[in-house]
Amino acid sequence: TRSTRPQRLLGAVQKNATRGDPGSVIQAIDHYCRNKEWAMNVGDEKGCILDSVVSEVNPATVLELGTYCGYSTVRIARLLPPHAKLITLEFNPAVAAIARQVIAWAGLEDKVQLVEGASGDFIPRIKEQFGVKTFDLVFLDHWKEYYLPDTKLMEECGLLRKGSVLLADNVVCPGAPDYLEYVRSSPRYESRYFKSHLEYTKVEDGLEKSVFLG
Numbered sequence: 220t221r222s223t224r225p226q227r228l229l230g231a232v233q234k235n236a237t238r239g240d241p242g243s244v245i246q247a248i249d250h251y252c253r254n255k256e257w258a259m260n261v262g263d264e265k266g267c268i269l270d271s272v273v274s275e276v277n278p279a280t281v282l283e284l285g286t287y288c289g290y291s292t293v294r295i296a297r298l299l300p301p302h303a304k305l306i307t308l309e310f311n312p313a314v315a316a317i318a319r320q321v322i323a324w325a326g327l328e329d330k331v332q333l334v335e336g337a338s339g340d341f342i343p344r345i346k347e348q349f350g351v352k353t354f355d356l357v358f359l360d361h362w363k364e365y366y367l368p369d370t371k372l373m374e375e376c377g378l379l380r381k382g383s384v385l386l387a388d389n390v391v392c393p394g395a396p397d398y399l400e401y402v403r404s405s406p407r408y409e410s411r412y413f414k415s416h417l418e419y420t421k422v423e424d425g426l427e428k429s430v431f432l433g
């Protein structure tokens with residue numbers, strides 16, 4: 220039976236990237252997705268904006284909603300200080316299995332905890348199961364319909380503190396209008412749009428950075 224897109228992406232990493240070298244894993248995925256087969260990684264252009272936010276926040280605790288093949292997981296984890304922790308959540312077990320191998324190829328498995336499950340079930344359990352008090356940075360990149368409910372759930376579960384940063388992918392394409400309306404109008408957030416393009420295309424997309432004010 221035909222391989223899946225994530226399997227082919229993993230193959231490109233194993234063929235072209237150097238084990239233990241996160242930069243080469245990022246390059247291998249971007250080259251494959253730009254030249255061979257598009258895939259929904261945050262990509263190199265929005266990835267540079269992600270890098271700058273991670274470096275600015277210098278987080279000790281990160282939550283990523285939506286792992287996919289682990290591209291942004293590697294981008295984030297490679298910039299984390301020692302002992303910092305990234306928890307990443309993926310709904311699809313087959314895709315999670317690929318992401319684990321991509322993260323391992325980059326040599327970043329010690330900084331990353333990949334969890335399989337649905338965000339609505341998982342978020343209320345984080346404090347108890349993972350001993351996390353609050354997140355310094357949350358990267359929302361799962362499904363646009365869940366950005367707003369999951370943000371409200373994180374607030375309710377006390378997972379955000381004054382200064383926690385939410386960074387959301389795809390706020391223009393595919394778009395998360397209800398989420399944007401919320402973080403831009405709520406007095407509890409200071410929000411800013413970073414205009415960019417949908418990964419590997421000329422279509423407009425962007426990242427929304429929203430600081431929780433407590």
Ligand SMILES: COCc1ccccc1-c1cc(O)c2[nH]cnc(=O)c2c1
Pocket residue numbers: 259260261285360361362363388389392393417418
């Ligand atoms: C399955 O749709 C793929 C697609 C098709 C056209 C335009 C955008 C997207 C897209 C791009 C992304 O970065 C994404 N990131 C996270 N979860 C997504 O569903 C997602 C979708």
Ligand SMILES: [Mg+2]
Pocket residue numbers: 259260261360388389
């Ligand atoms: Mg995305």
